[in-house]
Amino acid sequence: MKTPLKPPFDSAGKLSSAGSRPAFPVQLNSGKGNSFATKTVAAAARATSNNGGNGQNDLKKPFQPGASDGFGLDSAVRARMVRRLAEQGVLDARVLAAMGAVQRHHFVDTALANMAYEDTSLPIGFGQTISKPSVVARMLELLQQGLTDASGRLGRVLEIGTGCGYQAAVLSHLATEVYSMERLRGLHDKARENLRPLRLANVHLLFGDGMHGFAKGAPYAAIIAAAGGEAIPPAWTEQLAVGGRLVAPLQDASGAQALAVIDRTPQGIRQTLLEAVHFVPLKSGIG
Template sequence: MTSHRQAGVKARPGFPARLGPIQTAVPPPPAVSRLASHRPAPAPTGLGMDSSAVRLSMVNKLAQQGISDKRVLAALGQVERHRFVDSALVNQAYEDTSLPIGLGQTISKPGVVSRMLELLLQGQTSRLGRVLEIGTGCGYQAALLSHVCSEVYSIERLRGLHDKARDNLRPFRLANVHLLFGDGMLGYAKGAPYAGIIAAAGGEALPTCWLDQLAVGGRLVAPVAAGAQSPGRQALVVVDKTPQGLRQTVMEAVHFVPLKSGIA
């Protein structure tokens, strides 16, 4: 079920305060790769599929399943998911299924990605401000976020995936996407506060630093372990940071790769 916003809660910031110094002691900040502004390169040929037609079909199916935010649907229609999967899996790119991207990681189902983006944007009438993505993976969700957020900081702990995402995103030349290689469990204090935080991996609990780096009025969407009563299961959790404190809402069951610390 979906939570309703409490009366009197301020709208989430459209764009949090500009970057400031790190507030707490953390390891040296990860390197940031910036993607300069330019139009996307032409779609690759020889795929044996009309990518625009199958992408539209995917969007229509997601709309029928309940995704109603027009900004999310528009982003899904614009970002070519087949650019982010291996060539051997390209014919499955627009199916509502997760696919392996290497190093034991996956690109999430379009249905799950769209659901999380819709929750992140819920209640926002304009473009969301600065957002932190935990787990860049192959870069697909970062590309989607670039269409609905003013600025995206995306952090990945696996060097191989960080490099893959950089290569995947380079043709799009997204000026508002910054890729970081580092420990996502630490967040990225230099970019805080964030209007939104979204995580593509689930742990036993939400790291405190994520909540600290979330702006007042901001929202966090992440999978979290369901608890001892449901071992091995995860649930989608939404946390709103209000002037009165944190408000958490547990949503539906999901399945994500485990949240891990460190870099590799």
């Protein structure tokens, strides 16, 4: 029997600081200063603007942002969100462009649309939430580091926890193919409804128990999870390609969570714990 990966805990059951330093820079602007951040944001803003504000290179949306939204939530609002993300340390130009291209307010309830571009999680029903933009961007940036192919894109990605479909839409800009699994039928149906108008040919929505992953699509260049447990399910690392990366929250016995990066190398599995995060618990089964 294979033992699930567990984070390093100390004798008190708390997350240990040992080995908690990332093997790569946490911030990407080291030694580059504000000018690098400014150029990166400008590039992302141009990508959003050139795509008519809705990412037409990858997203074929039937509606336009702005007045037709009824909220004035146009590309300028998303551009301000992108600038805030860069100021917080997310400087990967592809991630910033993808975040600026996807209309987050179309993935939340109408009553919450005016809060869609604030850096906050929002309820999406069924006891679940849509993650903060900063958390989504941070996790996607971690996936991007060292995983892009010659075209500059991620390869095949497995997402555990589709939720409302927002992160899958952002991933569609970064990956060649996205398999997204959701265990709650209501959310799976909601994500399908939200994503249907976008006609994303490289996104595949799956209803099932994410603890088992999706072996038919393996191996994956990257796996990302939107729920945290005390161990990484063995199926996830088994389905991760050699050279691939997994980003997911892990929790200790007290329920405190930390963001974990797991790399599958030719020599084996390498795990790094980063900053504290807060996600819904990882559960098995479907509902």
